[in-house]
Amino acid sequence: MTYCVGLLLNEGMVLLSDTRTNAGLDNIAIYTKMFVFEEPGERVITIVTAGSLSVTQTTIARLREATEEPDASPDTSIMLAPTMLKVAEIVGDTLSVVRRAVDDKLAAMRQGASASMIVAGQRKGGAMRMFLVYPEGNFIEATEDTPFLQIGEHKYGKPILDRVVRPATSLADAQKAVLLSMDSTLRSNLSVGMPLDMAVIRADECKVAFRRRIEAGDADFAKMSAAWSKALRDSFAKVKI
Numbered sequence: 001m002t003y004c005v006g007l008l009l010n011e012g013m014v015l016l017s018d019t020r021t022n023a024g025l026d027n028i029a030i031y032t033k034m035f036v037f038e039e040p041g042e043r044v045i046t047i048v049t050a051g052s053l054s055v056t057q058t059t060i061a062r063l064r065e066a067t068e069e070p071d072a073s074p075d076t077s078i079m080l081a082p083t084m085l086k087v088a089e090i091v092g093d094t095l096s097v098v099r100r101a102v103d104d105k106l107a108a109m110r111q112g113a114s115a116s117m118i119v120a121g122q123r124k125g126g127a128m129r130m131f132l133v134y135p136e137g138n139f140i141e142a143t144e145d146t147p148f149l150q151i152g153e154h155k156y157g158k159p160i161l162d163r164v165v166r167p168a169t170s171l172a173d174a175q176k177a178v179l180l181s182m183d184s185t186l187r188s189n190l191s192v193g194m195p196l197d198m199a200v201i202r203a204d205e206c207k208v209a210f211r212r213r214i215e216a217g218d219a220d221f222a223k224m225s226a227a228w229s230k231a232l233r234d235s236f237a238k239v240k241i
Helices: 053-068 083-108 158-164 171-188 219-238
Strands: 003-009 012-017 020-022 029-030 034-040 044-052 115-123 129-133 138-143 150-151 198-201 210-214
Touching: 003 115, 003 129, 003 171, 012 044, 012 115, 012 171, 034 198, 044 083, 044 150, 053 083, 053 115, 083 115, 083 129, 083 138, 115 150, 115 198, 115 210, 129 150, 129 158, 129 210, 150 158, 150 219, 158 171, 171 198, 171 219
Parallel strands: none
Antiparallel strands: 003 012, 003 150, 012 198, 020 029, 034 044, 044 115, 115 129, 129 138, 198 210
8 A cells, every 4th residue: 555645735735655565464565656747847747646556557657658659639648738637637537547457457356456646736827736536537636625635545644634734834844744644654554664755846836846755764754753753742641631
């Protein structure tokens, strides 16, 4: 399994994903689940993925191939699509086709495959937008009321996002929020694991402003995790019933 989260804020967007892939208790591997398509200053699209690796890798590969085709068009290439809504439609259609194809191959073994994605980005002259794309290809969009989206093992890291994330949240605080959300998930679910990939996109820059991989044993992450645990214990001790 995995955990990925994306925040859509006034100042920009922050996305975070883990890299663990499980195929059984004794078969654990690391694969990136964050993919960036960009023409700096013109368009940036970041996709994070959860679910069947065969589905997600094939979908990303097909999206990349479509951008490189000589006859690529606004209907087939996410790098030519006129709006982020159209980008989400292309990603959804591609994911749906791949999922059905993989499902057909697994049907004889009475197995299935599923995957979901968060698609976030902006084109020059357009607004920042973020979508959660479901396995069937349909999607929902982040809004001012709910300025974050999650996929994978999302339940452990949701409470802090519900409490602290607002559209006016700064990018600095947003990075802290997603990392603490991930920290809660890492502590509660063994199917989510390090290293982590984080990307920050500032509003109207149309490029990834900052990208970081956080390895296991990262001193800054460990310090933040310890400080958060202490703050929770101290606050718990002060609560009266």
